[in-house]
Amino acid sequence: MSEGHVAKARLSEARSNLVVMKFGGTSVEDAAAMLRTAAIVRGRRERGLGAVVVVSAMAKVTDLLLAAAAAAGRGDKAGALLIAARLRHRHIETAAELLCGELFTSVEAAMQLEFDSLDDLLRGIAAVGELTPRTSDNVVSFGERLSSRMVAAAFEQNDLKGAHVDARTCIVTDGHYGKAAPQEAAIEAKLAVLVLPLVEQGLTPVMGGFIGATEEGITTTLGRGGSDYTAALVGGGLHAGAIEIWTDVNGIMK
Numbered sequence: 001m002s003e004g005h006v007a008k009a010r011l012s013e014a015r016s017n018l019v020v021m022k023f024g025g026t027s028v029e030d031a032a033a034m035l036r037t038a039a040i041v042r043g044r045r046e047r048g049l050g051a052v053v054v055v056s057a058m059a060k061v062t063d064l065l066l067a068a069a070a071a072a073g074r075g076d077k078a079g080a081l082l083i084a085a086r087l088r089h090r091h092i093e094t095a096a097e098l099l100c101g102e103l104f105t106s107v108e109a110a111m112q113l114e115f116d117s118l119d120d121l122l123r124g125i126a127a128v129g130e131l132t133p134r135t136s137d138n139v140v141s142f143g144e145r146l147s148s149r150m151v152a153a154a155f156e157q158n159d160l161k162g163a164h165v166d167a168r169t170c171i172v173t174d175g176h177y178g179k180a181a182p183q184e185a186a187i188e189a190k191l192a193v194l195v196l197p198l199v200e201q202g203l204t205p206v207m208g209g210f211i212g213a214t215e216e217g218i219t220t221t222l223g224r225g226g227s228d229y230t231a232a233l234v235g236g237g238l239h240a241g242a243i244e245i246w247t248d249v250n251g252i253m254k
Contacts, residue, residue: 018199018240019044022054022209022231024247028147029059031097037151038158040246041204045160049241050199052234054167054209055151056227057143058094061087062210069139072122073131080122088115091146098154107153111146118142133177137211137221141168144208144227152206163203170194171212171230173220180212180220182229188237196238207234 155162173180209227
């Protein structure tokens with residue numbers, strides 16, 4: 001049997017006992033929300049289900065990243081970096097409340113590097129004085145890159161065996177920046193290699209929604225609301241038994 005046929009067979013077997021769970025920005029907006037999310041995922045795991053988790057950026061972060069990118073595009077380097085500094089503080093503060101010991105140290109170091117990269121990117125945009133769709137996608141991708149790393153660490157700390165997956169390694173798209181079109185066959189192949197083995201090992205993969213990359217590795221986004229789209233792509237690509245879209249709301253939705 002060829003490697004491709006083996007992967008398809010494994011995906012088929014995964015259908016009934018695998019759930020893809022997407023959590024929106026309010027479900028990961030702070031440490032308390034992330035712990036509530038962990039409790040929901042634990043409920044699925046205790047029922048014997050494998051879970052793949054897709055998360056949005058923390059609430060309001062995408063809008064702030066867009067504002068930072070716009071400021072840099074106007075040449076307002078100081079304004080852009082000020083927004084980035086506030087986001088850095090919020091994320092590190094959340095991680096400190098959420099995580100302990102070596103796990104916090106590791107995640108903090110990774111996030112500091114991400115924010116250093118964001119600062120460099122904003123400085124470059126301000127120096128050029130132009131914001132392109134490609135660079136805008138790069139800036140705005142940081143929200144999901146950061147939230148997914150924290151949530152995966154929270155799962156690890158809470159005995160859910162969280163495993164961070166950079167969505168850009170799995171969600172392959174074209175180069176239509178700002179609203180990229182997913183390449184579904186390529187996505188299914190990547191998921192079979194990069195995500196399904198984690199599930200089979202009893203881990204809980206966590207990835208950011210909304211973001212992807214071209215075959216050349218250039219960061220793209222799927223457009224606003226793209227995290228739901230990511231969940232659908234992952235669920236379809238893994239032939240999951242269910243896709244669940246979770247959000248925090250006031251009261252009860254009917």
